Structures are given as structure tokens and as C-alpha cells.
Amino acid sequence: MTFDLAGALRRIRRLADLSQRELARACGISQSAIARAERNASDLPTGALVRAAAQAGLTVALVDGEGQEVAPMSSQAVRDRADRRFPAHLDTRYSDQGWWHDDxxxxxxxxxxxxxxxRRLRDAVRRRVGTPEDHQLPQPGDSPEERAAERAAVRRRRRDEDRERRCLAGESRRLPEFFECHCLSGCDDLEDWSGRPVHAEGCPCSCDVG
Incomplete structure (x- = not known):
């Protein structure tokens, strides 16, 4: 499908009841620019076309092959540390999910x-999880530190649930009601969910000892 700029401009002028000169003045361009575009002798800048369409109460939009409007990419999507947008054709992710970097x-x-x-890595991920429609939007808790803390909390919660399961099964003693776990942060990183106690070297806590 090709875009008929000449016909579109004439439609705009008919709906808005404007001469070439009047439309040009409203769009901030010359009358000759409108005339050349209506003869298919030249194009119009996108901004001028948007302003022209607005004179007739219309908007310029992208449509797919089935005539469905395609939304632009979100201006609220995540950006890099310098507040620059990421490349539109590539997919964003959290840096703790894999961060490319040079030495x-x-x-x-x-x-x-x-x-x-x-792109080969991008395409491999897309084959596995699909192609996102847009770059991700920023969410509360997106910082690497907050995400690491959340993962640690999830590991501790799973460990507590597993400990309770083993207590109910008679595989481990039940801890006192007000027992406070003093496991080192390294214990969370060692948890392998095999059902056996896992502690970092030097951990003073006995929360998993049956």
C-alpha cells in the first residue's frame, strides 16, 4: 500500500475548507510547498503533514496491512544511565539478567x-519467549540492589517453607517460636533446594540442624 500524499492533502483541504495558501499559512510552510506536494513533485516534512491533518480534525497514524493502527513506541520506556533511549530494534532487560560490556x-x-x-542472541531469546511489543517500562524496585534483595527474600521464604515441610515430615526439629535466623548472606547464594541444609563457611546459625 502506497501513501497518496497529493490526494491526502486535497482531502484535508476539502474537509477543512482551506485554499493552498491558507493551509500553508496554518502549517508554517510556503504555498509552493503545498502545490508541489499536490502535484507529487515533492514530499512534505512529517511535521507539516501532521499540522495539515490537524486543520481538518485528523491525525497521522501508522497502520498495518490489515488497516489496524499501530501504536508508536512508548516515550516512557526505560533508558540508559545517560537518559538515552535504547536502540529501538533491540530488546531491553535488567542488567542482572546478563550485561554485555567490554573490558x-x-x-x-x-x-x-x-x-x-x-541480534543472534536477541533472536534466540525471542524464539524462546516471544518478541516484546515495546521496551520495558520502569517499575518500583528496578535497581540492581533492590532486585538482589528481593531474590534473597524469595530464597529465604523458600528455605523457611522447606524447613517447615521437613519439620512436619519429622526430618528436622522444629525451631523455637521466637527463633531468629542469623544465617550469613552467603547461605542464600548456596541454597540448591535439594532439601539438605546448606550454610556458608563460618555461618553461626543452626536453623537447619535437625
């Missing part, structure tokens, strides 16, 4: 978001 980036703070530079 000189190792000393830098981890960004909140990143993307796949390699």
Missing part, C-alpha cells in the same frame, strides 16, 4: 537496564 566497563557501576547487542 573497560568492569570498573563501572552496574546499570539498571541493558540490551542484547548481538
Amino acid at each position: 573497560h566497563h568492569y570498573g563501572r557501576a552496574r546499570p539498571w537496564y541493558t540490551f542484547d547487542r548481538d
Whole structure:
């Protein structure tokens, strides 16, 4: 489907009851620019076309092959640390889900978001989970530190649930009601959900000892 600029401009002028000169004045361009576009002798800047359509109460939009309007990408999507938009054709993700970086980036703070530079990696992910319609939107708790804390909380909750299951099954003693766990943060990283107690070296807590 090709866009008939000349016909569109004439439709706009007919709906808005405007001459070429009047439409040009409303759009901030010359009358000759309108005349050339209506002869298919030249194009119009997109901004001028948008302003022209507005004179007739119309909007310029993208439509697919079935005539359905396609929304533009969100201006509220995540951005990099310099407040720049990520490449539109690539997919964003949290940096703790895999952060590409060259050697000189190792000393830098981890960004909140990143993307796949390699289209082959991007396509492999898309085959597995599908193609997102847009870049992700920022959410509360998106910082690497907050996400790490949330993962640790999930691990602790699962460990507590597993401990309760083993207590009910008679595989482990029940802890006192007001027992406070003093496991090291490294214990969370070692948890493998095999059902056996896992503690980091030097952990003073006996919460999993049966």
C-alpha cells in the first residue's frame, strides 16, 4: 500500500475548507510547498503533514496491512544511565539478567537496564519467549540492589517453607517460636533446594540442624 500524499492533502483541504495558501499559512510552510506536494513533485516534512491533518480534525497514524493502527513506541520506556533511549530494534532487560560490556566497563557501576547487542542472541531469546511489543517500562524496585534483595527474600521464604515441610515430615526439629535466623548472606547464594541444609563457611546459625 502506497501513501497518496497529493490526494491526502486535497482531502484535508476539502474537509477543512482551506485554499493552498491558507493551509500553508496554518502549517508554517510556503504555498509552493503545498502545490508541489499536490502535484507529487515533492514530499512534505512529517511535521507539516501532521499540522495539515490537524486543520481538518485528523491525525497521522501508522497502520498495518490489515488497516489496524499501530501504536508508536512508548516515550516512557526505560533508558540508559545517560537518559538515552535504547536502540529501538533491540530488546531491553535488567542488567542482572546478563550485561554485555567490554573490558573497560568492569570498573563501572552496574546499570539498571541493558540490551542484547548481538541480534543472534536477541533472536534466540525471542524464539524462546516471544518478541516484546515495546521496551520495558520502569517499575518500583528496578535497581540492581533492590532486585538482589528481593531474590534473597524469595530464597529465604523458600528455605523457611522447606524447613517447615521437613519439620512436619519429622526430618528436622522444629525451631523455637521466637527463633531468629542469623544465617550469613552467603547461605542464600548456596541454597540448591535439594532439601539438605546448606550454610556458608563460618555461618553461626543452626536453623537447619535437625
